Amino acid sequence: MGEKRVITVLGATGSQGGSVVRAIAADPTSGFVARAVTRNKGKAEELLALGIEVVEADLDDEASLRRAFDGAHGAFVVTNWWEPPTADSVWTSRTEREQGQAGNAARAAAATGLRHVIWSTLADTRPYLPDAPRQEAGYTVPHADGKAEANAFFLDAGVPTTFVTAPMYYESLFTFNAPRRAEDGTIVLAMPIGSAQVVSGTVDDIGRTVHAIFGRGDTLVGRTVPIASDLCAGEDFAAGIAEALGEPVRYVPVDPAALAHSGMPDAGEVANMFQYFINAEKDLTQIDFDWLRDLNPGLQPFGTWASANRDRFRALSL
Numbered sequence: 358m359g360e361k362r363v364i365t366v367l368g369a370t371g372s373q374g375g376s377v378v379r380a381i382a383a384d385p386t387s388g389f390v391a392r393a394v395t396r397n398k399g400k401a402e403e404l405l406a407l408g409i410e411v412v413e414a415d416l417d418d419e420a421s422l423r424r425a426f427d428g429a430h431g432a433f434v435v436t437n438w439w440e441p442p443t444a445d446s447v448w449t450s451r452t453e454r455e456q457g458q459a460g461n462a463a464r465a466a467a468a469t470g471l472r473h474v475i476w477s478t479l480a481d482t483r484p485y486l487p488d489a490p491r492q493e494a495g496y497t498v499p500h501a502d503g504k505a506e507a508n509a510f511f512l513d514a515g516v517p518t519t520f521v522t523a524p525m526y527y528e529s530l531f532t533f534n535a536p537r538r539a540e541d542g543t544i545v546l547a548m549p550i551g552s553a554q555v556v557s558g559t560v561d562d563i564g565r566t567v568h569a570i571f572g573r574g575d576t577l578v579g580r581t582v583p584i585a586s587d588l589c590a591g592e593d594f595a596a597g598i599a600e601a602l603g604e605p606v607r608y609v610p611v612d613p614a615a616l617a618h619s620g621m622p623d624a625g626e627v628a629n630m631f632q633y634f635i636n637a638e639k640d641l642t643q644i645d646f647d648w649l650r651d652l653n654p655g656l657q658p659f660g661t662w663a664s665a666n667r668d669r670f671r672a673l674s675l
């Protein structure tokens with residue numbers, strides 16, 4: 358095999374980028390090698406220990422992105438809307454910052470002649486939430502709507518881009534969406550998704566799918582690939598967790614509107630996101646899983662993943 362082609366991976370110390378780096382490193386037949394990007398190499402000790410090239414760059418600094426992209430074949434670009442703003446932040450909103458970062462990445466990719474960029478975007482929720490309360494900068498779900506608008510930066514810059522949308526991470530069931538023990542002693546999974554099936558997936562499937570898309574050359578340039586491992590309703594999540602815990606778990610649907618008034622940070626945005634999952638269910642669930650499995654044969658249905666992660670569920674203090 359000839360020399361491996363470099364894929365620069367943004368967010369390499371995080372969930373999505375980390376999974377892309379791991380997927381590339383795990384495949385000895387891969388024609389690619391990862392160049393992991395962090396703002397601070399001190400955060401990337403695990404990657405360095407694996408022998409992975411690590412470079413420092415900042416999405417707010419286009420020149421640093423050009424250096425990180427220089428000589429690479431492609432890049433995986435992910436931005437983190439949720440990153441708290443710093444005191445010296447020049448942005449008026451996190452959406453403006455995220456769009457600025459996507460613009461920097463698109464221009465740097467064009468300037469360095471990248472052959473293939475995979476941009477982790479999300480769909481515009483506004484058509485599905487006509488009456489929802491507006492959030493930051495007038496969007497309904499800023500972290501999604503802003504990314505959808507940012508697709509244009511890659512297209513306008515003429516960058517050969519595949520757009521991927523990430524699913525709701527299964528891993529959120531260990532944190533934000535974790536089950537809890539109710540006062541009556543039973544385990545409850547309370548989620549604001551009504552009876553809707555939600556496009557869900559393990560973070561590992563994001564990396565494996567992205568790696569496979571790079572492997573398809575330019576055949577998926579210009580396409581949007583909805584990454585998913587499974588479609589799960591609340592009852593499906595509860596059943597998988599119950600099997601993993603060896604104890605019944607009861608799904609309790611929560612009204613997204615109630616969440617909006619919960620006082621948690623970004624409650625309005627998160628409530629709108631879940632309402633969007635409900636309102637857009639018919640369109641979002643039109644996913645060709647045979648095609649996705651052809652790309653990534655390791656795709657993990659929720660039940661399989663929950664069993665494999667039994668210990669992590671048991672480690673939750675329930």
Ligand SMILES: NC(=O)c1ccc[n+]([C@@H]2O[C@H](COP(=O)([O-])OP(=O)(O)OC[C@H]3O[C@@H](n4cnc5c(N)ncnc54)[C@H](OP(=O)(O)O)[C@@H]3O)[C@@H](O)[C@H]2O)c1
Binds near residue numbers: 371374523
């Ligand atoms: N949670 C979900 O279910 C879900 C579903 C779909 C989409 N998403 C989207 O996923 C995105 C976050 O991705 P994630 O979950 O992989 O994040 P994460 O695990 O929180 O990690 C964030 C990553 O972003 C990097 N980063 C942040 N600011 C940066 C900057 N200015 N320059 C360079 N790198 C920067 C960090 O790198 P360093 O700190 O090492 O520099 C870190 O690697 C969000 O925008 C969210 O909307 C999440």
